[in-house]
Amino acid sequence: MEDKTRLAVEQALKHGADYAEARAQRDFGHTLTLNNGIPEPVTVTRRLGIGIRVIVDGSMGFASTNSLESSQIRTAAETAVKIARAATRLISKPSELAPEKSCEDKWEVRMKVDIGEVSIEEKLDVLFSIEKALSLDQVNVSLPSRILLLDDELTEKFYLNSEGSKIRGIVPRISLFFILTAEETGKGTIQRMRHEAQSRGWEAVKEWDPPALATGEARMLGRMLREGKQPPTGEIDLVLGSEVTGIICHESCGHPQEADRILGREGAQAGESYVTREMLGKRIGSEHVTIIDDPTLPNSYGFYMYDDEGVRAKPRTLIKDGVIFDFLHNRETAAEFGVSSNAAARSIAYDREPIIRMGNTFMKPEDYTLDELVEDVERGVYMKSFMEWNIDDRRYNQRYVGLEAYAIENGKIAMPVRNPILEVTTPGLYGSVDAVGKEMEFAGATCGKGDPQQGAPVWTGGPPIRIRKIRLGG
Amino acid sequence: MNSILTACKKLGVASVAVGFTRSRDEMVRFSNNSVTVVNSWQNEVPSIYLASEGKRAACRIEDENVNFEVIARELADSMKVMPRGDVDFDLPAGPFAYQEIEGIYDKRLTEIDSGLVDAAETAINSAIKAGAERVSGVVISGSWEHFVLTSAGAEGSSKGTGIEITVRGFAASDATGQGISIATNLSRFHPAEAGSMAGTIARKARGATNGTSGKFNVVFGPAIFADLVDRAADSASAYSVDLGLSFLHDSIGKRVASEKFTLYDNGRLPNGPGSIGLDDEGYPTGETHLITRGTLENYLHTSYTAAKHNSRLTGSAQFEGGAAGMVPTPRNLIVEPGEQQFEDLLDRAQSGLYITNNWYTRFQNYQTGDFSTICRDGVFEIRNGKLGNPVKGLRVSDNMIRILQSIEMLSKERHWIRWWEVPTPTLTPYVLVRDVGITTANK
Numbered sequence: 001m002e003d004k005t006r007l008a009v010e011q012a013l014k015h016g017a018d019y020a021e022a023r024a025q026r027d028f029g030h031t032l033t034l035n036n037g038i039p040e041p042v043t044v045t046r047r048l049g050i051g052i053r054v055i056v057d058g059s060m061g062f063a064s065t066n067s068l069e070s071s072q073i074r075t076a077a078e079t080a081v082k083i084a085r086a087a088t089r090l091i092s093k094p095s096e097l098a099p100e101k102s103c104e105d106k107w108e109v110r111m112k113v114d115i116g117e118v119s120i121e122e123k124l125d126v127l128f129s130i131e132k133a134l135s136l137d138q139v140n141v142s143l144p145s146r147i148l149l150l151d152d153e154l155t156e157k158f159y160l161n162s163e164g165s166k167i168r169g170i171v172p173r174i175s176l177f178f179i180l181t182a183e184e185t186g187k188g189t190i191q192r193m194r195h196e197a198q199s200r201g202w203e204a205v206k207e208w209d210p211p212a213l214a215t216g217e218a219r220m221l222g223r224m225l226r227e228g229k230q231p232p233t234g235e236i237d238l239v240l241g242s243e244v245t246g247i248i249c250h251e252s253c254g255h256p257q258e259a260d261r262i263l264g265r266e267g268a269q270a271g272e273s274y275v276t277r278e279m280l281g282k283r284i285g286s287e288h289v290t291i292i293d294d295p296t297l298p299n300s301y302g303f304y305m306y307d308d309e310g311v312r313a314k315p316r317t318l319i320k321d322g323v324i325f326d327f328l329h330n331r332e333t334a335a336e337f338g339v340s341s342n343a344a345a346r347s348i349a350y351d352r353e354p355i356i357r358m359g360n361t362f363m364k365p366e367d368y369t370l371d372e373l374v375e376d377v378e379r380g381v382y383m384k385s386f387m388e389w390n391i392d393d394r395r396y397n398q399r400y401v402g403l404e405a406y407a408i409e410n411g412k413i414a415m416p417v418r419n420p421i422l423e424v425t426t427p428g429l430y431g432s433v434d435a436v437g438k439e440m441e442f443a444g445a446t447c448g449k450g451d452p453q454q455g456a457p458v459w460t461g462g463p464p465i466r467i468r469k470i471r472l473g474g
Numbered sequence: 475m476n477s478i479l480t481a482c483k484k485l486g487v488a489s490v491a492v493g494f495t496r497s498r499d500e501m502v503r504f505s506n507n508s509v510t511v512v513n514s515w516q517n518e519v520p521s522i523y524l525a526s527e528g529k530r531a532a533c534r535i536e537d538e539n540v541n542f543e544v545i546a547r548e549l550a551d552s553m554k555v556m557p558r559g560d561v562d563f564d565l566p567a568g569p570f571a572y573q574e575i576e577g578i579y580d581k582r583l584t585e586i587d588s589g590l591v592d593a594a595e596t597a598i599n600s601a602i603k604a605g606a607e608r609v610s611g612v613v614i615s616g617s618w619e620h621f622v623l624t625s626a627g628a629e630g631s632s633k634g635t636g637i638e639i640t641v642r643g644f645a646a647s648d649a650t651g652q653g654i655s656i657a658t659n660l661s662r663f664h665p666a667e668a669g670s671m672a673g674t675i676a677r678k679a680r681g682a683t684n685g686t687s688g689k690f691n692v693v694f695g696p697a698i699f700a701d702l703v704d705r706a707a708d709s710a711s712a713y714s715v716d717l718g719l720s721f722l723h724d725s726i727g728k729r730v731a732s733e734k735f736t737l738y739d740n741g742r743l744p745n746g747p748g749s750i751g752l753d754d755e756g757y758p759t760g761e762t763h764l765i766t767r768g769t770l771e772n773y774l775h776t777s778y779t780a781a782k783h784n785s786r787l788t789g790s791a792q793f794e795g796g797a798a799g800m801v802p803t804p805r806n807l808i809v810e811p812g813e814q815q816f817e818d819l820l821d822r823a824q825s826g827l828y829i830t831n832n833w834y835t836r837f838q839n840y841q842t843g844d845f846s847t848i849c850r851d852g853v854f855e856i857r858n859g860k861l862g863n864p865v866k867g868l869r870v871s872d873n874m875i876r877i878l879q880s881i882e883m884l885s886k887e888r889h890w891i892r893w894w895e896v897p898t899p900t901l902t903p904y905v906l907v908r909d910v911g912i913t914t915a916n917k
Contacts, residue, residue: 043533065515079514086512090504090595093508146718263506268612388838393848451612
């Protein structure tokens, strides 16, 4: 890959680029799915190509090809320069990149058990073991629909730029995803999605214990259907489980604090942000709220050591003690803000430009156990997981509909409640957090952004948290 | 393609569909009235789909170093360890005659070069003239050629071009509007109109106050209604039905919508942005009536799902990467128009909301159709049958079947919609729906 990326960069410079970078990327993997016990097609991923990004007179161009023949690379490099140059007349502010020291490095997430060496049969066996465990007599609820999916992918990237940086990275990803539909006569249906994912080898699967995961969820669905009551009305307190904390951090902190969104670059697609650059240092929540995005968490689904601009990854504290503390930057936004990049540039494939993405976003734990969070609630709801969610394109008005949820009465978790709705503004939510738990959990997710869309692997997570004086929606 | 087919057949696989797509696309993205990046892609991608005894395997090969015989063997070997599928099926038996589709190939779009920057500039200027201060958007054009060869004797190709623009105007950070133009040939591409619509809605959305929750008569603009239609079409895919992710399950022959609502898919629509002469199993595309005067008539099928549902083919098989293999997919969704003008819909509503666009639709339960979606861009009160003040901060929180069944009036005027949030080209009017659930943040 090195000689191909070098050729690409050299050609781009030859045609007049002021800056050039090339990234060759290979993705190799499998996806297996069981639908109600019947295998869907085994699909095999085989992708290899090169993406070339240039800056020409302040205009940014990107071209890619899935051929590594020298003639095709030359054509792609020339195209990137040509299209960038053609757009210069409609540039009001030239693209600049914040300076970075060039570096050379290699990194790899090592697998104990190579996912490439695990047979299709063994992977199918995992799915069939889940299917078998979901029988009616074992989970005590009818599951008319069961979608079980196992996905593995090994990604190798080689990055080289005209400033002398040269980075090779290899990362495996493994993912278990299922959607269960439970049904109870007279009670209707209920659905649950669950995603476990890591940057790791096959050893992750055994640790997950997939049948236990799935049966636990199925039994919960049965209980929610049979016993779930209407949630309480009026003003209550809410304890949110780790899963809900995680999605909140991702949607209403990670996304609005992506600097490209703040600058309006996603305005026609994923939207802008209620956060402005002047809001750095402004209080947005209680002093209990500290939210971090960290791509370097070992074996996390959003793991990387260098971003796709060759910048070394590190944790980024986005909100610190309730105050907006930092944004996610690539080199372009860092130049605009007069700071250094904090390595947020990611691309999911050879044919996608790198854009600002999260890695693993979570709320920093404090010191409450779940029981301690609950015992100080006289009347409330514990929302452990969710199914439906969305947030507006400025990341201000968000909604989470509970799936596994329980009433809290006089400091104790009581009966299940159906579909409590948290519909709240971002400052309203963060400003109401009065206690944060200590037990951390993460969930896998595929975050959508960019045009064309790029689904980036990430983790969302945190501890349980408590928020005060909220009225549930309807 | 023949060598891939031969390699697969040698392995004893009963059914083989080989696809090959050659494509060239260029995209200009802009924000704050300025180009941010220009993208160019040039790809040649083969795909393989195998089936035997109901078992299936698939691969899209974006790696030119791959030895096809090795991949074919890997796919065939993976099928050997799978249990027998739930239904035996064959690929459609060819040969077939594929008629040319009028208007989907424009040579000018294969050489557009700096024309995209011109289109972006036109849209920006038009949006500003109409009242926006800042304009963001994306314009993309491309050409493609697609070939299919199957073991069942189908062999054919189709080619097309496309150009489309999405424009978003900002008159303030919370006063926005969107305009779209999509076409298969330059003559039908109107970036100025798209820009003008975006700027006009943004200007009118200035000064929006927070709306209230409740049940409202809603006039849905084409952009938001296209999203709802796309969800309905997705539910009408037999694949979604089989996965338990369809609110139209077990509903063939049943009333699922108002009798005023008719929706069909047409893969060979002249000038259709999604038109193509053949599907990825080599079957000719065609017209499939999904919902006719409120009654669900058909699901979309591949040969596998058609065999499973004992139904006819619909020319809808599309090779998808990822988990799915071959999936029944709509090409051009068409909502039959009504007779009324947009103003007639407002008048019939008397009071309520006019919602121009939406974003981030998510389901609480795909089978029941309970969902919510954020209102995006201009939202306006309807008072005494006329447009009133702009409002903001609203969410549609309702049920898909209830919405479809509560359609009361459709306009004669229709618009083509396809954008980041609506992947299938959809031609839809303005639509009045009664008693739509609207919610707002509680804190």
